[in-house]
Amino acid sequence: MNGLEYLDRIAAVFAKLPGIGRRSAERMAYRLAWEPNGMMRELGEVLREAQENVRLCSRCGSITTVAEMPCRLCVNPARDNALVCVVQDPSDIVALERTGAYKGRYHALMGIISPMHGEGPGDIRLQALLKRVETEGFQEVVMALGTDVESEATANYIAELLKNKNVRITRLASGIPVGSGVGYSDATTLSRALKNRQTL
Amino acid sequence: MNGLEYLDRIAAVFAKLPGIGRRSAERMAYRLAWEPNGMMRELGEVLREAQENVRLCSRCGSITTVAEMPCRLCVNPARDNALVCVVQDPSDIVALERTGAYKGRYHALMGIISPMHGEGPGDIRLQALLKRVETEGFQEVVMALGTDVESEATANYIAELLKNKNVRITRLASGIPVGSGVGYSDATTLSRALKNRQTL
Numbered sequence: 001m002n003g004l005e006y007l008d009r010i011a012a013v014f015a016k017l018p019g020i021g022r023r024s025a026e027r028m029a030y031r032l033a034w035e036p037n038g039m040m041r042e043l044g045e046v047l048r049e050a051q052e053n054v055r056l057c058s059r060c061g062s063i064t065t066v067a068e069m070p071c072r073l074c075v076n077p078a079r080d081n082a083l084v085c086v087v088q089d090p091s092d093i094v095a096l097e098r099t100g101a102y103k104g105r106y107h108a109l110m111g112i113i114s115p116m117h118g119e120g121p122g123d124i125r126l127q128a129l130l131k132r133v134e135t136e137g138f139q140e141v142v143m144a145l146g147t148d149v150e151s152e153a154t155a156n157y158i159a160e161l162l163k164n165k166n167v168r169i170t171r172l173a174s175g176i177p178v179g180s181g182v183g184y185s186d187a188t189t190l191s192r193a194l195k196n197r198q199t200l
Numbered sequence: 201m202n203g204l205e206y207l208d209r210i211a212a213v214f215a216k217l218p219g220i221g222r223r224s225a226e227r228m229a230y231r232l233a234w235e236p237n238g239m240m241r242e243l244g245e246v247l248r249e250a251q252e253n254v255r256l257c258s259r260c261g262s263i264t265t266v267a268e269m270p271c272r273l274c275v276n277p278a279r280d281n282a283l284v285c286v287v288q289d290p291s292d293i294v295a296l297e298r299t300g301a302y303k304g305r306y307h308a309l310m311g312i313i314s315p316m317h318g319e320g321p322g323d324i325r326l327q328a329l330l331k332r333v334e335t336e337g338f339q340e341v342v343m344a345l346g347t348d349v350e351s352e353a354t355a356n357y358i359a360e361l362l363k364n365k366n367v368r369i370t371r372l373a374s375g376i377p378v379g380s381g382v383g384y385s386d387a388t389t390l391s392r393a394l395k396n397r398q399t400l
Contacts, residue, residue, distance in 0.1 A: 002264070003253075003255070003264045004263055006254045006265070009250070010246050010250055013243045013246060016235075016239060017227075017231050017239075018227050019227060019228075020224075020228065026291075027217075027291065028217040030263070030291040031218050032217070032247075032250075033250070033254050034263070034289055034290050034308075039216060040250060040251050040254075043210070043213045043247060044244060044247040044248055044251060046210050046213060047243060047247065048244055050207065050210055050232075050240060051244055053201070053206055054203045054207065055203070056233070056234055063207060063230070063234070064202070064203045065202060065206070072202070089230075090233065094230070
């Protein structure tokens with residue numbers, strides 16, 4: 001292989017990451033190659049350490065380490081066992097934890113049902129969710145999925161799956177984002193905000 | 201360290217790459233962690249191989265391998281020894297090679313003179329260029345640097361440096377990009393295109 005072919009292989013991996021197009025991936029790989037401060041070595045080292053240590057929690061799917069399994073969120077006795085929050089992937093757990101507004105358990109599906117991308121109900125962690133609902137005594141399942149069509153279809157599929165399990169099923173409110181104006185919201189968001197209007 | 205701290209270290213390296221902000225870097229690192237197909241391992245492997253094999257050509261600075269040093273471009277007898285093209289970094293060589301329109305040698309500066317970023321003439325490969333001009337018998341030095349203020353200042357600095365070396369110094373034409381319209385070009389580009397107008 002010549003030098004560019006090695007870099008193209010790095011670029012091919014980068015290009016699979018979210019938000020990275022083929023051209024950006026190439027620019028990243030080239031920069032790694034000529035960066036005088038040994039960034040290629042540095043990235044290799046942090047990846048190796050992460051690969052040895054980082055795991056997904058076998059229970060909730062959040063990001064944890066080999067040493068903390070199940071994760072801190074699952075074993076923390078101060079958290080509310082009555083609530084489980086269903087998210088698409090581990091980064092959503094990070095976003096929700098940053099708010100400090102949720103103190104229950106989590107369950108990451110590791111995807112959503114997406115027939116367009118060949119992802120069916122068997123490809124996400126639905127059976128694991130069903131089993132947890134049956135054994136862990138949750139009283140409420142909070143759906144924290146996106147508001148696109150596929151995420152909403154996934155939420156409805158889960159609601160159907162759990163309907164005889166004696167748990168309350170809720171979902172995050174949707175409406176006008178805080179700090180935004182009515183004129184900046186699209187029609188669907190506005191209709192939903194109207195429909196779910198609240199008493200002041 | 202907890203799982204997120206390992207990922208933050210990966211994100212910190214990604215964030216140093218061109219065009220990658222802190223938030224994108226985090227999303228990339230998180231995706232590496234939960235990607236079911238072992239992308240973290242895959243990236244680690246291609247990086248390790250690249251690190252062992254990829255080098256910058258000791259003569260021109262282009263991307264090559266340990267096995268091809270000096271690089272193919274430097275040793276290819278079919279290329280024109282009368283011309284050397286000065287570029288900012290190795291990816292510019294890749295871009296110029298893609299055109300197929302240049303058959304001379306190259307010299308990558310590995311940066312430009314940028315007082316704002318603390319980069320002086322001693323931080324880029326200027327002495328190496330001077331030495332090559334003195335020993336390799338080039339008849340023309342083609343400046344293929346950017347058209348921003350710092351790149352132009354660097355080109356002028358180099359022209360000054362080489363003025364008694366008996367080489368012709370040229371630079372890439374600048375003007376309206378092919379496929380673009382007059383109304384889309386900024387005033388500086390248009391003035392330069394006017395000044396350098398050509399006979400049809």
